[in-house]
Amino acid sequence: MRSPDPAALEDQLRGVLEPLVLEAGLEIDAVEVRTAGRRHAVKLVVDLPESSSATGIDLDVIARLSRAAAAELDPHEHLIEGSYTLEVTSPGVDRPLTRPRHWQRNFLRLARITLVGGDTLEARIGRAGDDRVEVALPGRKPELRELAYTEVENAQVQVEFKAAPAAEAALLGADDSSSDDSSDSNSSDESTDSANEENR
Known part of the structure; x- marks a missing residue:
């Protein structure tokens, strides 16, 4: 068969x-x-x-x-x-962000985002709803931008080993404790829990 x-x-x-x-x-x-x-x-x-x-x-x-x-x-x-x-x-951290909950669970993390049309940007993830997400574009004075999921071709979280910059976290409506938590989870998410079974 x-x-x-x-x-x-x-x-x-x-x-x-x-x-x-x-x-x-x-x-x-x-x-x-x-x-x-x-x-x-x-x-x-x-x-x-x-x-x-x-x-x-x-x-x-x-x-x-x-x-x-x-x-x-x-x-x-x-x-x-x-x-x-x-x-x-x-x-794992390398999973593409394809659903609203993926964006929601990665609040304050840095993502590499490829837009429909080919443009790419690195931005920090903010509040995510059912249809769109707020992101902070890094810089001396971070900029807030709203993206519809339909504008995004591909997005992946980038690994960081430090807390989100205070200016970006504040722009996205986070307090200091949220920023610290995000940094901790970034480093822990590098490895993925898994278990294997050999059959037949």
């Missing part, structure tokens, strides 16, 4: 794994399948729901979900021909 193409397989695996992920209080950010011959690498990326006030996912939760997902996939071995590895992980 031939496995379906990766896109179809990803959809099928999402349907199998989503109840488990929801039961763990998380949501699926992405399911990725890579194939090399008869071997498959299945990557399940999970994230906190929009309503969560937590700032990250505990590694123990990832590990438990990884074991549960591997057990859940065993009865569905007909979906994947050959052997496979399963990786359960949370999004």
Whole structure:
């Protein structure tokens, strides 16, 4: 039996794994399948729901979900021909900002933004709504700009090891404690919690 193409397989695996992920209080950010011959690498990326006030996912939760997902996939071995590895992980700092909640969770972080049309800019993320986000353009006197998500082709958070400049944080409506928290989370987000399972 031939496995379906990766896109179809990803959809099928999402349907199998989503109840488990929801039961763990998380949501699926992405399911990725890579194939090399008869071997498959299945990557399940999970994230906190929009309503969560937590700032990250505990590694123990990832590990438990990884074991549960591997057990859940065993009865569905007909979906994947050959052997496979399963990786359960949370999004890393290199994840593109594609949804409003991605912008909201990266308040005060510096992002490299490519606009539709090809122009690029580096700006600090401010308040994000359903349709648009405020950003501060760095400089001696930072400028506030509002971007509609439809204007953004691609955006990624940049790693920093210091707090957001006070002028930029103030322009975006943050107090000093928010700025300090942002700096701490920037450095901690460099690594991504993940767990792996080898199957068949």
